[in-house]
Amino acid sequence: MSPTHAPAGAVRQGSLRELNLALVLGRIAAADRPPSRADLATATGLTRATVSAVVEDLLAGRLVDEADPAPRAGAGRPARGLVLADQGPAGLGLEVNVDYLTVCVVDFAGQVRHRTVYRADLRPVAPADALARLVELAAQARADAARQGLTLAGAALAVPGLVDDTGLVRLAPNLGWHDVAVPALLAEHPALTEQVPGVPALVVDNEANLAALGELHSRPPGPASFLHISGEVGIGAGIVLDGALFRGVRGWSGEIGHLPVHPQGRPCRCGGRGCLEQYAGQEAIVAAAGLARAELPADTATARLAQLADAGDADALRALHDAGTALGVAVAGVVNLLDLDTVVLGGGYAPLAPWLCPPVLAEIAGRVLTAAWSPVTVRPSTLGAEAAAVGAAGSVVRRIVAQPAGWLTRTG
Amino acid sequence: MSPTHAPAGAVRQGSLRELNLALVLGRIAAADRPPSRADLATATGLTRATVSAVVEDLLAGRLVDEADPAPRAGAGRPARGLVLADQGPAGLGLEVNVDYLTVCVVDFAGQVRHRTVYRADLRPVAPADALARLVELAAQARADAARQGLTLAGAALAVPGLVDDTGLVRLAPNLGWHDVAVPALLAEHPALTEQVPGVPALVVDNEANLAALGELHSRPPGPASFLHISGEVGIGAGIVLDGALFRGVRGWSGEIGHLPVHPQGRPCRCGGRGCLEQYAGQEAIVAAAGLARAELPADTATARLAQLADAGDADALRALHDAGTALGVAVAGVVNLLDLDTVVLGGGYAPLAPWLCPPVLAEIAGRVLTAAWSPVTVRPSTLGAEAAAVGAAGSVVRRIVAQPAGWLTRTG
DNA sequence: GCTATTTGTTCAACGATTGAATTATTTGCT
DNA sequence: AGCAAATAATTCAATCGTTGAACAAATAGC
Numbered sequence: 001m002s003p004t005h006a007p008a009g010a011v012r013q014g015s016l017r018e019l020n021l022a023l024v025l026g027r028i029a030a031a032d033r034p035p036s037r038a039d040l041a042t043a044t045g046l047t048r049a050t051v052s053a054v055v056e057d058l059l060a061g062r063l064v065d066e067a068d069p070a071p072r073a074g075a076g077r078p079a080r081g082l083v084l085a086d087q088g089p090a091g092l093g094l095e096v097n098v099d100y101l102t103v104c105v106v107d108f109a110g111q112v113r114h115r116t117v118y119r120a121d122l123r124p125v126a127p128a129d130a131l132a133r134l135v136e137l138a139a140q141a142r143a144d145a146a147r148q149g150l151t152l153a154g155a156a157l158a159v160p161g162l163v164d165d166t167g168l169v170r171l172a173p174n175l176g177w178h179d180v181a182v183p184a185l186l187a188e189h190p191a192l193t194e195q196v197p198g199v200p201a202l203v204v205d206n207e208a209n210l211a212a213l214g215e216l217h218s219r220p221p222g223p224a225s226f227l228h229i230s231g232e233v234g235i236g237a238g239i240v241l242d243g244a245l246f247r248g249v250r251g252w253s254g255e256i257g258h259l260p261v262h263p264q265g266r267p268c269r270c271g272g273r274g275c276l277e278q279y280a281g282q283e284a285i286v287a288a289a290g291l292a293r294a295e296l297p298a299d300t301a302t303a304r305l306a307q308l309a310d311a312g313d314a315d316a317l318r319a320l321h322d323a324g325t326a327l328g329v330a331v332a333g334v335v336n337l338l339d340l341d342t343v344v345l346g347g348g349y350a351p352l353a354p355w356l357c358p359p360v361l362a363e364i365a366g367r368v369l370t371a372a373w374s375p376v377t378v379r380p381s382t383l384g385a386e387a388a389a390v391g392a393a394g395s396v397v398r399r400i401v402a403q404p405a406g407w408l409t410r411t412g
Numbered sequence: 413m414s415p416t417h418a419p420a421g422a423v424r425q426g427s428l429r430e431l432n433l434a435l436v437l438g439r440i441a442a443a444d445r446p447p448s449r450a451d452l453a454t455a456t457g458l459t460r461a462t463v464s465a466v467v468e469d470l471l472a473g474r475l476v477d478e479a480d481p482a483p484r485a486g487a488g489r490p491a492r493g494l495v496l497a498d499q500g501p502a503g504l505g506l507e508v509n510v511d512y513l514t515v516c517v518v519d520f521a522g523q524v525r526h527r528t529v530y531r532a533d534l535r536p537v538a539p540a541d542a543l544a545r546l547v548e549l550a551a552q553a554r555a556d557a558a559r560q561g562l563t564l565a566g567a568a569l570a571v572p573g574l575v576d577d578t579g580l581v582r583l584a585p586n587l588g589w590h591d592v593a594v595p596a597l598l599a600e601h602p603a604l605t606e607q608v609p610g611v612p613a614l615v616v617d618n619e620a621n622l623a624a625l626g627e628l629h630s631r632p633p634g635p636a637s638f639l640h641i642s643g644e645v646g647i648g649a650g651i652v653l654d655g656a657l658f659r660g661v662r663g664w665s666g667e668i669g670h671l672p673v674h675p676q677g678r679p680c681r682c683g684g685r686g687c688l689e690q691y692a693g694q695e696a697i698v699a700a701a702g703l704a705r706a707e708l709p710a711d712t713a714t715a716r717l718a719q720l721a722d723a724g725d726a727d728a729l730r731a732l733h734d735a736g737t738a739l740g741v742a743v744a745g746v747v748n749l750l751d752l753d754t755v756v757l758g759g760g761y762a763p764l765a766p767w768l769c770p771p772v773l774a775e776i777a778g779r780v781l782t783a784a785w786s787p788v789t790v791r792p793s794t795l796g797a798e799a800a801a802v803g804a805a806g807s808v809v810r811r812i813v814a815q816p817a818g819w820l821t822r823t824g
Numbered sequence: 825g826c827t828a829t830t831t832g833t834t835c836a837a838c839g840a841t842t843g844a845a846t847t848a849t850t851t852g853c854t
Numbered sequence: 855a856g857c858a859a860a861t862a863a864t865t866c867a868a869t870c871g872t873t874g875a876a877c878a879a880a881t882a883g884c
Contacts, residue, residue: 011431012458013872016840019423038862046424050841052863075851076861162782170785225661237749241658248751249637252782255748260779261675263741272744272779329675332684333742334749336667337649339660367672367684370574370664373582425841425870432871450831462872464832488830489880 017054018405020046024054025063025084029110029401030221034067034081055082061408062088063108063400084109089153089407090145091396092193094134095207095389096159098122098174098233101130102386103137105145105152106393108400110217114144117386127169127180135189142192152193153400153407154200156392157182158207160232162252167204173269174233198406199399207388208254211346211381212238213245214391217398218382226342227334228381229256229327230388231349233282241338257281259330279326282348288319302348309355320355327356328363335368335376346381347388353380429466430817432458436466437475437496441522441813442633446479446493467494473820474500475520475812496521501565501819502557503808504605506546507619507801508571510534510586510645513542514798515549517557517564518805520812522629526556529798539581539592547601554604564605565812565819566612568804569594570619572644574664579616585681586645610818611811619800620666623758623793624650625657626803629810630794638754639746640793641668641739642800643761645694653750669693671742691738694760700731714760721767732767739768740775747780747788758793759800765792 011019027043028035037055041048058064067081088108095102099121105114116137122130134157142152159182161172169180182204186192193201212228215238222228228238235257239246247253257277258270265274278284286301289308308316331343343360345353357378364376383390400407423431439455440447449467453460470476479493500520507514511533517526528549534542546569554564571594573584579595594616598604605613624640627650634640640650647669651658659665669689670682677686690696698713701720720728743755755772757765769790776788795802812819 011428011435011872013428013839016423016425016428016871020840023423036862047842048863049843049865052865053840074861075849075859077849077863079862239750241653246653246750249753250751250782250786253749253751255751255781258748258779258781259745260741261672263673270779270781275779329672330745333671333745336670337665337746337749338651338658339662339665339667341661367670367682367687369667369670369682370662374662423841428840428871448831459873460832461834461874464834465871484830486830487828487880487882489832489878491831 017057018403020044020050020054021057021404021408022402024051025058025401025404028064028082029084034083036079036081038079040082057408058082058404061404063404063407084401086111087149088151089196089397089400090150091393092138092141092145092152092155093210093389093391093393093396094138094155094157095386095392096122096130096134096157096175097207097388098160101134101137102389103134103141104386104389104393105141105150106390106397107150108397110219110394110397112390112393113148113150114141115386115389116141123174123176127177127182128185131182131185132189135186135192138192139190153196154202154396155192156203156205156210156395158210158388158392159204160207160234160236163204163206165251167202169204196400196407196410198403199396203392203395205251205392205395206236206238206254207232208236208347209238209245209247210389210391210395211383211387212240212344212391213395213398214383214387215344215346215381216240216243216245217391217394222344223342225338225340226344227256227331227338227340228344228346229331229349230347231280231282231327231345231352232347235277235281237334239338256330256334259333261326261329276326276330280323280330285319285323285352288322289313289316290319302351306351309352317355320352321359324356324359325363328360329367331360331378332363332367335364339370341374341376343376343378344381345378346383347385350380350385353378429469430815432456432462432466433469433816433820434814436463437470437813437816440476440494441496446495448491448493450491452494469820470494470816473816475816475819496813498523499561500563501608501611501809501812502562503805504550504553504557504564504567505622505801505803505805505808506550506567506569507798507804508534508542508546508569508587509619509800510572513546513549514801515546515553516798516801516805517553517562518802518809519562520809522631522806522809524802524805525560525562526553527798527801528553535586535588539589539594540597543594543597544601547598547604550604551602565608566614566808567604568615568617568622568807570622570800570804571616572619572646572648575616575618577663579614581616608812608819608822610815611808615804615807617663617804617807618648618650618666619644620648620759621650621657621659622801622803622807623795623799624652624756624803625807625810626795626799627756627758627793628652628655628657629803629806634756635754637750637752638756639668639743639750639752640756640758641743641761642759643692643694643739643757643764644759647689647693649746651750668742668746671745673738673741688738688742692735692742697731697735697764700734701725701728702731714763718763721764729767732764733771736768736771737775740772741779743772743790744775744779747776747783751782753786753788755788755790756793757790758795759797762792762797765790 041051065085067083086109090107093104101118103116162170167183208230216222224243230236237254237256258275262274266278268275449463453463477497479495498521502519505516513530515528574582581592620642628634636655642648649666649668670687674686678690680687
């Protein structure tokens with residue numbers, strides 16, 4: 001339906017090679033099995049000669065490696081498979097959340113090569129101190145990456161809140177942050193990564209957005225368009241449309257937690273009434289299940305809920321069913337609006353998916369006009385609890401996959 | 413935020429010129445005043461030599477004309493302005509709706525050059541007969557276009573319902589259509605337009621989508637991202653994101669009429685409960701205002717409502733306020749989800765905007781988390797009642813603007 | 825009438841892709 | 855073993871579009 005869009009800028013002579021580098025590299029990244037040059041030629045529509053030239057550049061820049069010949073039936077010279085290099089540029093993923101800090105490193109091929117989780121209640125900690133601790137963990141990660149032959153090409157930080165495009169955290173309510181200028185605070189510390197043309201040193205983004213990107217680039221890759229819902233204390237969503245994250249006009253899309261599900265219902269801290277968060281947020285579910293919130297650290301609440309539900313606890317089952325119904329009302333609205341066919345439950349919702357999915361699907365079936373013609377899939381996230389950090393690190397290497405020219409000219 | 417995306421396909425040698433033709437032509441189309449070749453060079457980043465070569469192609473293909481020299485201060489050789497040609501390819505826009513058929517022709521520069529409206533209640537008419545009547549009107553339009561030196565390069569048909577990508581109308585509830593294969597039915601008639609490479613002979617799409625496209629390409633152009641709500645008997649929305657219409661996975665996005673605003677409220681014909689359509693649809697407003705529906709043809713209902721409200725009729729004012737509040741609840745949800753800063757009220761809502769906007773804005777202010785930082789604009793559509801038909805015709809010429817190579821090789 | 829200034833064109837050079845021919849390497853068959 | 859068929863990958867002259875500098879065109883200001 002949507003035609004090929006021209007690049008925004010001018011198409012210069014050199015852009016040709018730049019674009020074809022990205023095209024070929026993207027195919028290699030998306031392929032199930034290591035493709036040969038001939039495979040790439042037929043897949044992209046380029047000639048074999050051009051593919052060979054492009055691949056030579058990629059090999060010289062160490063973004064791609066030749067793999068063992070893939071077994072193939074029939075006669076003919078065996079192909080040499082091409083895979084993303086596991087020794088090249090890597091991404092540093094950072095996450096600040098209510099009760100933990102996470103740092104991870106993802107290599108160019110998408111493998112997690114380093115992971116650190118530091119558990120602590122971050123709410124009483126000043127933003128500068130939390131970031132300082134994060135920098136320490138990042139320095140260790142960088143050293144570990146260097147030991148493995150990896151070069152950190154950029155970093156991305158996931159925050160549970162609203163971030164503008166300068167990296168300013170306007171509001172992270174559950175964390176208690178307000179107008180925190182992350183890049184300025186980090187500038188006082190030694191650089192986390194190397195400087196690579198085309199790769200910003202640090203990107204700050206919403207955790208729901210980065211978790212959705214993680215899902216998109218996981219193996220097997222997510223569909224081109226889907227909604228990824230991160231159910232934590234707040235409820236955020238990452239919206240992936242046609243293979244790209246949609247961030248909204250100001251970068252604040254995905255506030256699904258404040259979709260009204262009972263317009264005259266419980267007041268919400270956002271000022272509205274009956275927001276989804278009041279019925280399907282972590283605190284609401286825990287309260288409905290009869291668990292005193294103070295007894296449980298936030299990070300074990302969902303585990304405890306899953307345990308109770310698994311054991312057949314009636315209160316827990318009812319709480320999950322009600323939460324799933326509220327979530328389903330909101331999700332049905334989104335599906336009606338955007339015509340998506342896949343909804344991924346991530347974050348705290350992932351372990352609760354067995355109990356949440358049925359009521360969500362029921363609401364979809366009842367409310368979505370087009371559900372009769374084609375079904376909507378609702379499934380848990382394939383990534384674990386630290387999806388946002390992994391997605392953050394992955395977004396760094398993905399940017400190089402999308403624009404390899406910057407990295408190649410760097411190594412010249 | 414979102415980086416330049418590479419074209420989906422291979423970038424061949426010839427693609428270079430193809431892409432730059434589109435780039436330069438797009439700049440000419442978007443410019444306020446006729447730009448010179450030098451303006452285009454600085455705006456696009458291409459060299460003046462390349463721009464001259466590209467413009468020469470466009471002039472030879474009669475997609476662009478040279479305009480009178482625009483007045484300019486200072487010394488130097490006067491520039492020759494470039495404008496979209498008004499004699500080149502034109503688009504044919506068609507619309508089938510509950511109580512009228514419309515045909516219009518829009519030239520390459522975006523001007524409406526022909527318009528016919530045929531008023532009749534189409535609900536009792538068989539789809540094939542309605543389309544046959546439409547073809548008659550289209551033939552007259554084609555003859556009129558030919559008299560004006562225009563060539564119809566393609567056609568687009570707006571339908572108030574769900575359309576798949578083959579042109580099959582799966583469901584148009586208010587029209588009573590069900591699984592109508594429009595292209596097959598039209599194939600029996602003489603061709604409406606010429607065959608142009610890269611321009612499909614006929615596109616069938618939802619009226620809300622095409623009306624949104626019309627708004628996007630109107631003068632002055634709409635913002636890059638906005639929501640266009642068509643309030644007719646049903647309520648549909650066209651979603652424009654980053655300058656492109658988002659159609660959803662199957663092309664069925666925009667069903668905002670079935671967003672739940674009172675989850676346990678009135679049952680809706682979609683099977684759900686409390687859908688927006690039950691509170692802000694045309695029939696709901698008319699009923700709430702105490703007007704018997706049978707008294708009024710559908711096309712005068714909104715005019716009558718506006719008249720009453722203007723006169724201070726209490727029932728009408730209350731009905732509009734309630735409808736606006738319901739609409740605001742749904743719109744607030746969409747704005748929270750997509751982070752849009754502009755909402756356009758079109759179709760039947762446009763004349764009612766003075767009374768609908770205040771409650772919509774009130775709900776947005778109360779429910780949208782980010783409303784405090786940056787305001788959301790809610791305004792009526794700039795196009796008139798036949799926005800969908802004009803948008804349909806405009807979408808044809810816009811496709812040529814985006815991909816001029818097809819047209820040029822045709823005349824080549 | 826002269827100069828500065830800006831617009832637009834011309835032209836040799838360059839870079840990337842192209843397509844055909846060539847080389848490389850294996851399977852299957854006799 | 856040996857040979858033909860088949861597939862993979864490379865080489866190379868030709869081609870196409872962009873590039874950048876030089877040049878021609880046209881005007882305002884002095």
